[in-house]
Each structure stands twice: as structure tokens, then as C-alpha cells.
Amino acid sequence: MIQHLIFNTLFACQPKTQPETKEAVLPPTPRETMEDIQEPKTVITTIENPNALPQAKTSNPKINFFAGPVYLQNMSPVQAFLQQTDDEDLCKSICSNIASSSVIVKNIENCKLDLVADWREIAAEYANKENPNNQQIGVVECNAMLTSGRKGRIAMTPTKTNSVSNDWGGYFARAAQEEATAVFSFQEFLAHLHQWDAPDELKDRCQTIIQEEQIHTLMMSALAERHGQESVAIEFPDHKHATPFELALHNALAGCIEETWSAVLAEYQSQKSARYTHIFNKIAKDEASHAQFSWDAHQWLLSLLSEKERNVIRETMIAYIKQIPAYTYNSELGEMNEDTYHEAWTSFCSNLRPLIHQQAA
Numbered sequence: 001m002i003q004h005l006i007f008n009t010l011f012a013c014q015p016k017t018q019p020e021t022k023e024a025v026l027p028p029t030p031r032e033t034m035e036d037i038q039e040p041k042t043v044i045t046t047i048e049n050p051n052a053l054p055q056a057k058t059s060n061p062k063i064n065f066f067a068g069p070v071y072l073q074n075m076s077p078v079q080a081f082l083q084q085t086d087d088e089d090l091c092k093s094i095c096s097n098i099a100s101s102s103v104i105v106k107n108i109e110n111c112k113l114d115l116v117a118d119w120r121e122i123a124a125e126y127a128n129k130e131n132p133n134n135q136q137i138g139v140v141e142c143n144a145m146l147t148s149g150r151k152g153r154i155a156m157t158p159t160k161t162n163s164v165s166n167d168w169g170g171y172f173a174r175a176a177q178e179e180a181t182a183v184f185s186f187q188e189f190l191a192h193l194h195q196w197d198a199p200d201e202l203k204d205r206c207q208t209i210i211q212e213e214q215i216h217t218l219m220m221s222a223l224a225e226r227h228g229q230e231s232v233a234i235e236f237p238d239h240k241h242a243t244p245f246e247l248a249l250h251n252a253l254a255g256c257i258e259e260t261w262s263a264v265l266a267e268y269q270s271q272k273s274a275r276y277t278h279i280f281n282k283i284a285k286d287e288a289s290h291a292q293f294s295w296d297a298h299q300w301l302l303s304l305l306s307e308k309e310r311n312v313i314r315e316t317m318i319a320y321i322k323q324i325p326a327y328t329y330n331s332e333l334g335e336m337n338e339d340t341y342h343e344a345w346t347s348f349c350s351n352l353r354p355l356i357h358q359q360a361a
Helices: 002-012 034-038 078-082 087-097 119-127 168-195 200-226 244-272 277-302 307-320 338-360
Strands: 043-047 065-071 103-116 136-148
Touching: 002 244, 002 277, 002 338, 043 087, 065 103, 078 087, 078 119, 087 103, 087 136, 103 119, 119 136, 168 200, 168 244, 168 277, 200 277, 244 277, 244 307, 244 338, 277 338, 307 338
Parallel strands: 043 103
Antiparallel strands: 065 136, 103 136
């Protein structure tokens, strides 16, 4: 099933023998009203008492809302934030900087920032210490598009990764982090399969996938080291306990959608890359298998749920694919350019929608 979906997706974005000439269509530009111009959309509040900081609200990608506490470590490099004097730029920078490694915040609007009054002094002191004690200095919220910034399956509980360079070593280091996160995610999933007495066949396949993802991690780490990246450190939290509905919803998004989309990207790269093709071929083959597993597990998980819960998951999946994931590419390693990426995503969604409805029926 998934192999067929991958083939149809990539076939749709292949160059045509007689391409039609189409006028480029630019995305619509939001219209400013007089109210927009007169009333600032960015609000920064200073709080004299650090204990009076409000509690950060819960982010919700369905309504394009992002929020979270602001810690000193979120402002690294500190000097860059200290030099910003424009409220809007400062708020947007912080809002995008506190996002986890698995989320990219785009098209930020209506940014609101609550900071302790002496945050600049605290940040300056923090920057001058070799081993500073981190502390919260505020909360931020904004309206923004939230998209996955990673390939592959993420865990239910966010992991923390160290920053890497923007060269080839960093490219493979990030890939290693993504593969290591997938190991943790499938280990987390396997624990729940045991808890909810899943069929042995699903548990055995999940264990095999964990071993394959571990091999992927080692391969990407080796390439990172070959290109000068010494460390690909990643911090894993404790496994999160989940109800069958929570597990099914997470698997639907992180497995059925994101893992399957990653399989599409991996297959394309395996066909186009002029380097490390044997490695990319191995990963592409495994990722297609992992995506198929996610859909097979999806079918079993839905059988544990009520009709109302199945409908919620279906509607959430349909809403989830309305926003194209963020993407950067490396043409030297065979990844899609921006135009091909958009074509492939459009085809992917058209192939995915009937499958979502079919499984939830």
C-alpha cells in the first residue's frame, strides 16, 4: 500500500515531456488595514516581580497558536538578542528561538512577550559565565504556522538536541539526531504496544524497526564524523504514558503522515543522489517499511477506539496535511528543490486523503 503511494507521489512530480507554460502564481499578500497600521501587533510587557510571570499557555497547531516559557538558554547567542531594540523583531526572534528542534515556527504575527524588567542585565551576566545557571525570564506567545522541522518519526515527549554547524558535517549530524529520535520514538511505541496487549506481529515488527533505526543512526553519525562533526548529542526524556486514543493520535500524525512523507523524500533522494547512494537506498527501503508499519498499527489502534474518537483522529489528520511542512534541501545530496517539493506534497496529500477516510471508516 505505502510503496504504491510513494510511487504515485513521485511519479506526479517527474518532469513532463511537454511541460505546459504556466504563469507563476505568488501567494496572496495579506492586506493591511488602517487598524493594522495604527495598532501595533507586537506587545512587550515588563514585569518587576519575576515571581509574577504568567504561566505559558499551551501551543495549538490547529489554530496556529504557539506559546512557551522563555529561558536564558533560548536566547543563545545572547549578544544577538541584547542588541535588538525593535520590539517586533525581538519578540519574533524569541518566539521562533524557543521552538523545539522538532517544530519550526513560520509567519509569526500578533507576538506578545512578557519579560522581567531587568532581563537585559540578567542575560548579560549569563553570557559572561562559563557554566551559567539557567533561569526563566519571561513567556511569549504568537500566532504562527507550526510545521515539522524534522524528517521521520518524533517521540510523544519532545527530545532536546545540541546545535550543529550548517556544513555537511552538520547535515549528517542532524540526520543522526533524527534517526536517534526515531529509535526513542519506536521504543516508546513498543512499550505501549506491550501495555495495550497488541498482536505479537506488531510488537515483533516494531522491535525490528528499532534495530534498523539504530543502524541508520550509526551510519549518519559516521558520515557526520567523516565531515568533521564530532558530537551529535541528544537528550531523551522518560517515556510518556498515553491512553489508546493519545497513542493512536500520535501515531496517526508522527507515523502515518510524517513517517510516510519521510519515506517519499528518502526514496527520491536514493534515486537522485550522486553520493552515498548505497546508504540512501538502505534508508529508503527501511523507511517505506516503517511507514507501512505505522499504517498497520494505525488500523489496530483505531479498533480500540469509539466511533467519536476515530472521527476526531480522521479530522485531525485531514487538518494536519493542509499545511505544507517546512523544508530546506541539499541539491548535492539529491534532495528535492522547492518546486518539486511542493508538487510532491500536493500529490502526496491527494493520495493520502482517501486512505485516511478508508482507515477511519
